[in-house]
Structure formats: C-alpha cells, structure tokens
Amino acid sequence: MSTITSTPAPAPARSTRPAYRVTGPRVVRSEWAKLWSLRSTWITLGLALLFLVAFGLIAAAQYKSRISSGQRMDPDFARATAVSLSLFGTNFAQLALGVLGVLVTAGEYTTGMIRSTLAAVPRRLPVLWAKSAVFGVVALVVGTIGVFVTFIIASGIVSGTAAAMTLSDPGVVRGLLGAGLYLGLVGVIGAALGALLRSVAAGISILVGALMLVPGLISLLPSSWQDNISPYLPSNAGQSMFALTHDATTLSPTAGLLVFLGWTVLALAGAAYRLVRTDA
C-alpha cells in the first residue's frame, strides 16, 4: 500500500480502444471463476462428497455386520439393496449441495457483490442462468461421482448377501444416475431460492423445509389427501428418480424426474421474476 502511482496509466486513444463485449459463455466463465475462487465452495463440496461416500459405506458396513452376526434387522434394513445402502448419504449430501446453491446466489446479496455483478451484466438474467447452470453441473458431477464411487465400494462390502448387486443389474445405473441428477437439481433449486429470497438464512430454511420437513407434515393430513399429494412433493418425486422399486404410492422414475424438474423450473421462474423486477 505504500507505493502509489501518482498518475494513471495513459489510456489508449479512443480509436484504438479494445472492443469488449458481454456474451453468454463469458458470463458462464465468470460464474465458474466466482464459484471456485471462494473457500466455502471447496469446503462444502468436500462435505457433500464426504457425506455421500462415508454414510453410504457406513450403511453398507452396518448391513454386512448385522447379516453376518445374524442379528434381527428392522424391515427397512432387511429389504435394503446395494443401491439403497450406497444412496444412504444422499439425504445429507443434498443439504450440503442445496446450502451451497443458496450461498452462490444469496451470498452475493448479503455481501454486496451483486452490485458489481449486475454492473457488469446489467441485463441480469444471464447471471441467473449462468449461476444455475454452473452450479447445477458441478453439483451433478460431484453427486454422480460420489454415488458411483460409493456403490462400487459398497457393493463389494455387501457382496454375497441378499443386498448384493452389480452395475450390470437392471435399474442400477439408472438409479445411480438418477441420484446424481437429483443432487444436481437440488443445487439448482438452492441457487434459485437464494436468488428469490436474497437471504442465506431464508433460503436455507425454505430449502430444508421443502426437502425434509414438509414430507413429515403431510402425514398430519387425512390419508386420502396424503396419497394424492405426497408423491408430488419435491423430496418424494426426487426419490422416485433413484428408487429401484416403485409402487402405487410413488411415481415412476420418469414421472418423478418430470415433477422434480417442474419444481426446479418453478423456483427458477420465481427467481428470474424477482431478479428482473426488483432493485438490486
């Protein structure tokens, strides 16, 4: 700070000024750099991956040890498969990825960075699309790598038991890809909620509420209502994307994906509306 250039560097003459231009790919490039230049990104993505792999492996190890010790298992656990065991961490990883999604957008409002961002891209919407795309893809990749790694190790752990499965079994790859896609979309929903609410606390609350609390509250409704509403809730529709077995009370993987995509689009539409209509 002690050295100060007392006169500004001579600016190039008007005629030789470089021609800069804002383009979609450049906004994406900027958001990519923004994401990776913060420590919180690395920490939260690391946590997501850790939750995904560690909890999946712990679940598999537990299953294996109970099987071999001949303990009586609760029915849920007894019906477990290598896929369901290795996806045990999804619930926790979705929190980490969703929260990071909220931080990606709402964090700009709480720090004031949004003013710099919108001064550079005053058309605004490209920022939302770029943020959602960049973070969605990152969450998708992290989630997909996580579930595949977990499955490969977990299926080794439970091989020889009733839960044993391999990648070549029907539905396994689809289920694992579905889980990765689900985590990617949770990231996008988090980013959309952050942009919609412009507050980290509010964004995280709504995200956790929608994904984890609402399904519990639904059980308070009359059961005839439950059956009609429950499958379409974000969390339940999302789970249909990666569940191996489906019954009358759940959606098919495709329907689950469509419903979950619908929720994502809804959140993004709300975020886009607020971004364009209200002062930054």
Place this chain on the structure above:
Amino acid sequence: MIEAHQLTKRYGEKTAVDRLDFTVRPGTVTGFLGPNGAGKSTTMRMIIGLDAPTSGSVIVNGRRYAEHSSPLQEVGALLEAKSVHPGRSAFNHLAVQAYTHGIPRRRVNEVIELTGLQSVANKRAGGFSLGMGQRLGIAAALLGDPATVMLDEPVNGLDPEGVLWIRNLLTALAADGRTVFVSSHLMTEMALVADHLIIVGRGRLLADTTVRDLVRHAGGDTVTVATADPARLREILAGPGIEITGRTGSEELQVAGMSARAIGLKAAEHGIALFELTERTVSLEDAFMELTRDAVEYHGTTAGTDTHGRAA
C-alpha cells in the same frame, strides 16, 4: 456523457430523487454535491441500472446502461456501499468481472498497479481497510477502460496521500476526454477537482453551475471600501463588469469585480482618502450551505443560480 430527464425515484411515500434534469459532459470533472440523504447515491444507482426509476429516465452515451453491449466500457462505477465478496481476493474480484467482458488479464494487472494494490492483490478483500477497499472499488471502476467514470464519495477512508492521488486521477481522466462524475458531501473537496457542479438537496436539483459562478452568485469576492465621499468613489470606480453597492448615507461601499489593490491605486490617483479596504471572500462551503439550507427551508426555490430548483 450522462443525461437525466425528469429522473424520479420514490420509495413508498418518500421521494428520494425528484424530477432531476442534468447532463454530465465529457472532458471535465463534474461534482455531484448534496447533503447526506440528498439522493446522490440513488441517482448513481439508477445510472447503472441497479435501481429502476419510478419515472423519467437516465441514459449513458446515448442509451440506457443495460442496453450497451459492453457496459463496463461505458461506465465504470464505484458505489458507496461495499460491492465485494469478502472471501475473494482482490485479483479474483477483478478477474471475475473481467471475464464477463473478455477483458484480458493484462488489464486486471494494470488496474491493480494503477491503484497501488500489488502487495495485497492475493489477499482476501474481507481483510482490507476502508482505504484499500476504496482502491479496490476504483480499480474495478477503471477495469473496462470506461468512457464515463462515476465515483460515489471516492475519498472516503483514504489517507491524505490517497486523497491527492484521487484528485490527480480524476483530473487526468477528464483531460483524457472522459466523462468524470464524482459525488461528495464536502464542497471543499469538490472545489479542488470539479469544474462543473450539480447540486442536489432532498432529491431536487438546486444548481447546475460552475464553481466560479456559484461563488459569484453567492456574493462573490467583494471588497469593502470606506471613504468620506462614497459618491465620488463610485463614479471613478464605475466601469464594465464592476458592481458597486452601498447604503445611502453610509460611508461604506461593496465593490465586486475589482481587486483591493486596484481600488486603492485608483483612489490614490484621484486623491480620495480611504478609511477601510477589506477583501471578503465567500467560501464555497458558505455558498453551498446557503444553497442547501434554502432547499430545506423553501423546498427547492433557490434564487441566484443558473438552474432553479422547481417549486414544490
């Protein structure tokens, strides 16, 4: 070039900016003055599209800011409020903005050097002092090599060396043919750099004038002379551009447009004895205070300035 037409911003009942009309021209430093809460920051936010006007419009270099294909090249802005993520390094803060426009890394390094941030470029901006934060904001404003530079209270938090640096920077930018628009609530600071002044109070335009005119209208530089024969002195001093006032029956005259030295010489030449010869300089601060006090008391009706505030 910034042009505001009937620019208005209301927040519910409160009118922050009230039908502002002004033009900021290239090649000079234009000061944007007003007491705190006069609507300066809101106006600047509207110029770069962060806030939408309730009515009226403001255009930059012929278009609304958002309609430019390379906005950072049109206007580089330093806003009063912090606009930096504290977790990102200074270099990365600038780089992520540069990416949106395809501005090369070379330019990022250039503005870091220009603002003297080399030694802290890789440190997290959250740990910066007020002065360093201000420099980072100015670096970001200059990043796109903008035709218009707009700085909201740039000297806030800067040490004397930094203040001097800002002054030189603003003058150099204007000399380079750029439009320079700088806000401040300190008249004295503005008087040192600005050629043109846009003065607002309670969201209204109070004056759109030059520093020189403002002083002249506020009473200007006058000389008080006392003599036994004021009528005769009046006669011999009279001339084009010279204004003489004085109460009848009083020995005192107020002379504007002539120096004390010239008056003394002229009086001696004609053998008139002077009892008093005092130069009175109206400070810009006084002129400014008077102007803004009027705005509060009479709600925008100000006399004696080039552009009159509209009556409420």
